[in-house]
Amino acid sequence: MAPRRIVSLVPSLTEALFALGVGTRVVGRTRYCTQPPRAVGRIPKVGGTKKLDVERILDLEPDLVVAVVEENPREEVEALAEAGVPVFLGAPETVAGAVEMLRDLASRVEAPLADAMLGPLERVLGRLDGASGPALRVFVPIWKGPYMSVGSDTYVHDALRVCGGENVCSGARRYPEVTLEEVEAARPEVVLLPDEPYPFSAEDLAEFYALDVPAARGDRIHLVDGKLLTWYGPRMAGSLTQLAALLRAP
Numbered sequence: 001m002a003p004r005r006i007v008s009l010v011p012s013l014t015e016a017l018f019a020l021g022v023g024t025r026v027v028g029r030t031r032y033c034t035q036p037p038r039a040v041g042r043i044p045k046v047g048g049t050k051k052l053d054v055e056r057i058l059d060l061e062p063d064l065v066v067a068v069v070e071e072n073p074r075e076e077v078e079a080l081a082e083a084g085v086p087v088f089l090g091a092p093e094t095v096a097g098a099v100e101m102l103r104d105l106a107s108r109v110e111a112p113l114a115d116a117m118l119g120p121l122e123r124v125l126g127r128l129d130g131a132s133g134p135a136l137r138v139f140v141p142i143w144k145g146p147y148m149s150v151g152s153d154t155y156v157h158d159a160l161r162v163c164g165g166e167n168v169c170s171g172a173r174r175y176p177e178v179t180l181e182e183v184e185a186a187r188p189e190v191v192l193l194p195d196e197p198y199p200f201s202a203e204d205l206a207e208f209y210a211l212d213v214p215a216a217r218g219d220r221i222h223l224v225d226g227k228l229l230t231w232y233g234p235r236m237a238g239s240l241t242q243l244a245a246l247l248r249a250p
Contacts, residue, residue: 002110003064007057009072011182014040014092016102016233017066020111028060030145052076058083066105068092070155094158095125095213095240098232117234119204127141128244129162136247138165139188139215140229143198146177156229163243165190189214190247196226222246 007028008014014033017026023039028046044060047053049071055067062085067077069091082085088108099121106114106147138160141147150156151172162165168186169176191208193200200223209216224246228239 003062003108005060005062006064006066006109007046007060007062007148008066009046009052009077010066010068010090011035011049012231012233012235013066013068013105015235016105016117017118019234020106020109021092021113022109022111025109027047028057028062033124054083058085064088064109066090068101080118092155092232094155095129095154095162095232095236096158098155098236099125102232119241121237124240125162129141129238130166131164131244131248133164133248135161135164135166136189137181137187137214138190138192138247139168139169140192140194141178141188141198142194144200144204145185147179148175149175149178151176155232159229159240159243160247163240163247165243165247180207180228184211184213187213189218191215192229192246193219193221193223194226194229195223196230214232220246 004025005027006017006025007009008017008026009030011033014029015035018036026043029040030044030049030051031045032049033040046056050073054076057080065080065085065087067087067089069089077087088105090101092101102118140156141149149169151164151174153171153174157167168188193204205221208221215221227235228243
């Protein structure tokens with residue numbers, strides 16, 4: 001039987017549940033689950049993605065909790081499972097893995113709009129992942145003070161690869177700390193400054209344009225919506241298309 005009372009602990013998957021046509025079954029969400037804005041406003045909050053109110057979740061009597069390894073604390077997710085709540089636990093580290101996870105979620109909730117949401121994404125992924133051409137070296141910081149970036153075992157790394165980029169922090173541990181001197185040595189041809197999790201803004205542009213790197217000389221330092229890089233769900237087809245436009249060689 002399809003679940004009728006779903007608590008989503010992942011912002012991008014909350015949005016996906018609505019796109020899959022089962023948004024009316026969502027009875028709980030985190031405070032970071034803000035999409036689609038008008039629809040989620042009526043849904044009770046159960047804490048943040050990293051600090052969940054387990055008792056509040058149990059009070060909602062869910063017959064499915066949606067979580068992912070990357071965003072939700074293991075101990076609290078395990079506490080829900082031990083309390084007898086069915087848990088859908090995703091762990092995507094690649095774009096293809098995210099698509100597979102979305103297919104699995106659609107099947108789990110018996111989504112009526114699975115093909116409508118996932119069909120365009122699968123077509124875009126097939127087109128991009130089969131494209132040829134030189135890969136541009138790209139640097140993506142996700143934090144400042146200290147600067148941190150993404151290693152090769154992350155979804156962001158694979159999204160860059162699919163869209164024609166070569167992550168300059170490839171081979172590093174999951175979220176390596178880097179200095180601006182190390183960024184200069186890596187000689188990125190593109191720099192993407194996302195607005196989440198750290199809110200990079202126009203104030204940060206000067207620091208990167210001052211670096212002696214091809215990205216600065218070629219005017220390829222871009223402020224971007226962080227959701228382009230980290231959200232998997234209905235916006236993935238558009239996100240990958242936009243990223244490819246920024247990363248493909250001119």
